[in-house]
Amino acid sequence: MQFEIMRDRLLDGLSDVIKAISHKVTTPILTGIKLEATEKGLTMTGSDSDITISTFIPLEEDGTQIIRMIQPGTLVLQAKVFNEIIRKLPTNEVMIELRDGMKTHIRSGQSEFHIIAQSADEYPILPDVKDAERFELPADLMKSIIRETVFAVSQQETRPVLTGVQWTMKEDELYCIATDSHRLARRIITPEVQASIPFNAVIPGKSLQELSKILPDHSNPVEIFIANQQVLFKLHNVLFYSRLLEGNYPDTSRLIPNEYKTSITVNGRNLLQAIDRASLLAREDRNNIVHFSTDGSSHIQISSNSPDVGNVEELVEAVQIEGEPLKISFSAKYMMDALKAIDGQDLMIHFTGSMRPFILKSIDSEAILQLILPVRTF
Template sequence: MKIFCSKDSLLSGVNAVQRAVSSKNTLPVLSGILISAEQQCLRFAATDLELGIRCEVPAQIEEEGVIVVPAKLFAEVVRKLPDTTITIKEQDGSITIYYYQSEITLRGYDPEEYPLLPDLIDPVSFNVPTVIFKNMIRQTIFSCAVEENRPVFNGTLLQIEGSNLRLVATDTHRLAYSISEIDNPEDANFSGIIPAKTLSEIYRLLRDEDEYLAISFNKSQIVFQFGLIFLVSRLIEGMFPNYKQVIPQTCETKINLSVRNFLEAVERASLLSHDKSGSNIIRIKVESAQLRIDQTTELGKISEQMEISMQGKDVMIAFNAKFLIDALKVIDSEQIIFELSGPYSPGVMRPLDNPNYLYLVLPVRMS
């Protein structure tokens, strides 16, 4: 292998695939990045056997070839290179990087041992506008569970039914739901749980200039293609809970709130809500067209009051402040409807001007 390319090209390739590199190192070769030069194209690929990313960058190929380089070391070297044309040669399982009158040689791994990223057989495909899908990820992914004892909650449910595309995420304490209309000329149907890590990578890698994202899938894997990026992910096995059953169809109290004012009030109250147990609970009282957040802890005392418009009963309820803040930060509307049904029933936030999004959060039972 012998190639010529810019530092920026190398850096974009490394940055695109590096997070798919295995951190567990069950196979030493998986701690590397596969670099192949062929047909005037330089390809980078990495996988941890659950997520795989492939990326193409521009380069001048003088001799074709393939090598697996240690990901972390190679990335650090590339970031330290000067902004000039870089020459890379591969020989006897090592690569030498030439710049100005200097050179660095790195030992590589045998590319024959590196698992290839699979191409789906007879996949079903459809396209989604990038702007829509990025926003749907942003408004749902934070509700995925972090603990790994129940894998179905570590991902987001993606459903395609007719012209509807849905993303649903829950950690059992809260649930975020987003739906959009898409063109689905082949009438594809799909329901699968995508790991949160996969969607985080897609969100990171998608650029505004990528107008459309192509999604292909089969029963066990899903592929996302955009720009010069190819990303393949396994689907999480298991049954996602019936989210429709937990969304209340009626409510006893309906409140119209300013998103910004409510967010700022909750953030201020949460500063005093951390007690010795590490909880982050705030108490909300709604009565007489007023919302109050009163907080007293060993740290101090705060009383927040907001004028609101409301329908229905007065209510006193407690929530984990972080769960409210996470949702309020991703709601793009200026106003929300907050639906409540007493101190033990879930609260539901709906943007006033967007019927295609909702956020459900369970209250905290107070003694």
Template sequence: MKFIVQRQQLISSVQNVMKAISSKTAVPILTGMKIDATAQGITLTGSDSDISIESFIPSEEDGMVNVEQIEPGSIVVQARYFPDIVRKLPDNTVEIKADENFNMTIQSGKATFNLNGQDASEYPQLPVLQTDNNLEIQSDLLKNLIKQTVFAVSTMETRPILTGVNIKIENGKLLFTATDSHRLALRSIPLEDVTLNLPSIVVPGKSLNELNKILDDKGEKVEVSVTNNQIMFRTKHLNFLSRILDGNYPETSRLIPDQSQTELHAKTKELIDTIDRASLLAREERNNVVKLTTQHNQILQITSNSPEVGQVAEEITAESFEGEDVKISFSSKYMLDALKAIDSDEIVIKFTGAMRPFIIRPIDDDSILQLILPVRTY
């Protein structure tokens, strides 16, 4: 194997693939990164069994030459050193060679690295996804779907299915749902092709977080396909493969109240800042509870009390207020997560009583819903 590659291309490809590589894996060869050279270009592969990422550098693209002097072949390089080496090489191009004894040479400017590689034929084969269930989505939209839901997945392994985000198609809409049973985040987008079908699946939150880091927000096209136990996100130069969680996702729609006793509108930023301040004294306590008390004159009082440290109280004025007064306590962390996920200057909150879940939505937009269960303090 031999090729000369543009260093900047190699750096960004290596960075993407590294997101799938863990130094703690049961399969030793997976601590390495596979490099495949063909006449078409270079493919880098990383995998931790749960996530696999392939990044492709085409030898030519848009009239630019990225890879030259290719002699086809493969090698697995130790991923612990390779990214730093590539990043710190002195020249704009890098020559990479491997011989039949898996000795690898990396040359750039006057610097030469000789690394012990491994046999690429020992690297596990990634499954090839063949399916008709192909969905196309813009990368910026997909990133929003992820960011507005994934924070609400459970971090506890007691109910593994809740550590993932439920992805499904319903009534011509694509739905992302996440819940840790104390809060729920839901985001939908209308599909252009309403005939599309996709099974209801659950993708690990960790996979979606890594995918979100790799995708650019320039609106690149992402092709999504699903088989029994894998989901694939494919862009022009990237294959991102994740396992799907086993089991049925709980029916969450019945959790969402369809009526409310109180409805108020508030400025998102003002509410975030106020709750952030109220949470300062309660930081080390697990639930980090703040209390919201409304008064019929649109005044919302946010308070928190931490006996050893002190109290904090602040008032803000709602933009509008309808219904009964509310006295409710909730986790400030859940509330801040939810408010930050709502990409809107003004929000609606609907309460149905001090012990019932309440929902938060952007004003005039039904595509995002955040639900939070209150905390019993009275």
């Protein structure tokens, strides 16, 4: 195996693939990156058995030669070492050569490294998604979906299925739902390219967070393939595989109230900033609780207190308040996460009582919904 490659393009591919590498794997070969050089280009693959990322670098692109292929071949190199070497090489031309068994030579300018490779025979093959359901979403929309939902997954492994985001396709709409039993985030999308049949899959939150780091900010389409145990996200020259979580996701539709006793329209950014300030004292308390109340005026009162530190009160002007006066308490963190997901727009908050779940929606769209369970303090 021998080829010469442009260092900047090699680094671009490595930055994607190395996101799948974990040092906690039980299989030693998975601490490495697989390099497969062919007459078409270079494929690099990284995996921790839950996530697999594969990226392809062609021989040339837009008339510019990227790789000069001398002899095809396959090997596995220690991910951390290989990445650090390539990052610190002195020139943009890199020669990689395998010779004398598993000895790999990496040359750039006057710098030359000799490292031991592993055989690629032990490296797992890419997951099979032949019989998968396929649909498409724009990359920038995918990033928004992840940002608006993944923060609400459970951080506890006691119910593994809740550490993922449920993706369900029904009646031409994709429902993306995350909950940790104390809050819920939901996003509804109508994909332009639909799956042929309905499906229900739970994608690990950690996988979606890593995917978001790879997705570009433009609207190029991402192909999504949902199989029995795997999901594949396919974008330009990158394949991102993730296992799916097993188990029955709870029916969250019955948690969302349909009738409200109090409805408030308010600017999301103003409310977020007020709760952020109130949380400065609430953080001293283990539960980080903020109090929220209305008294018949056009203002919302935000307050918090810590016996050892002090208290804070602030009035936030509402656009509109309808219904009964209200006193309710909730986690400042949960509320701020929900407000950030709605992204500073004017929003409506619907309450059904001081101890019942309440929901947040943008006034412009029903697509994003956030639900939070209150905390008993009054």
